[in-house]
Amino acid sequence: MxxxxxxxxxxxxxxxxxxxxxxxxxxxxxxxxxxxxxxxxxxxxxxxxxxxxxxxxxxxxxxxxxxxxxxxxxxxxxxxxxxxxxxxxxxxxxxxxLQADYSEVAREAVSYLRDRGDLTEFVKAHEARFVASIAGAVDPDAPMAERVEALSEALAEQGYATSVRPGPGGHTLQLCQGHCPVQEIAQAAPEWCESEARAFSSVLNVHVQRLSTLAQGAHVCTTTIPLTPALKEG
Structure with a gap:
């Protein structure tokens, strides 16, 4: 490619x-x-x-x-x-x-927070709000494939261009995001992508793995999700 x-x-x-x-x-x-x-x-x-x-x-x-x-x-x-x-x-x-016109302001805000030492707390606070905004869409007792589809739909409502694909071997699903409304922030703060992956893990109640991100230059963000995992504890 x-x-x-x-x-x-x-x-x-x-x-x-x-x-x-x-x-x-x-x-x-x-x-x-x-x-x-x-x-x-x-x-x-x-x-x-x-x-x-x-x-x-x-x-x-x-x-x-x-x-x-x-x-x-x-x-x-x-x-x-x-x-x-x-x-x-x-x-x-x-x-x-496909992105909003706030990119430069977003980068400046991230830089300001990082310089002040407040970026970590800001990302944590955002993560908590993000989880709260999508958790209600996902039934924790549903089969994993249904949880992932529900998560994908919830993300789409927030401006993410999402799709779900079978992973290699048929034992995983791949949640793909071809557009991210906060890509400019994620490029300035890689912590943002890590926080997003943790949010997915929390909502799906399973460990997920990020394979690629738009912020790092890929053409799509890809998150691998196992279909038959052991539930997380604690």
């Missing part, structure tokens, strides 16, 4: 304005690529109820603007042509177009 940003990286706000202001379908496609990518044009068409031709036209524009990039998926085959299918992921520029 080479999801490198295209030229003119200094203009994400211009791209965002053009994207949102002129074509909501294109914005929906970008959002779905961010949450479910790597994803093929055929899969996008199926999920959005569009023709393949319409999707490919939007994909071309998104690639030209540097918002998405090709992703190699050796096992994916274009059913119509029998050749490897092109799959797409959101670039870091594409991810930024």
């Amino acid at each position: 080479t999801p490198a940003d295209s030229p003119a990286l200094g203009q994400p706000e211009r791209r965002k304005e053009a994207l949102v202001g002129t074509d909501t379908t294109r914005e929906r496609i970008l959002s779905l690529i961010a949450s479910a990518g790597p994803i093929t044009a055929a899969a996008l068409a199926d999920k959005l109820g569009l023709t393949s031709a319409a999707v490919r036209r939007h994909l071309g524009a998104l690639i030209e603007d540097g918002l998405i990039a090709d992703h190699d998926m050796p096992n994916a085959v274009d059913r119509g042509r029998g050749r490897p299918a092109r799959s797409f992921v959101a670039t870091s520029v594409g991810q930024r177009t």
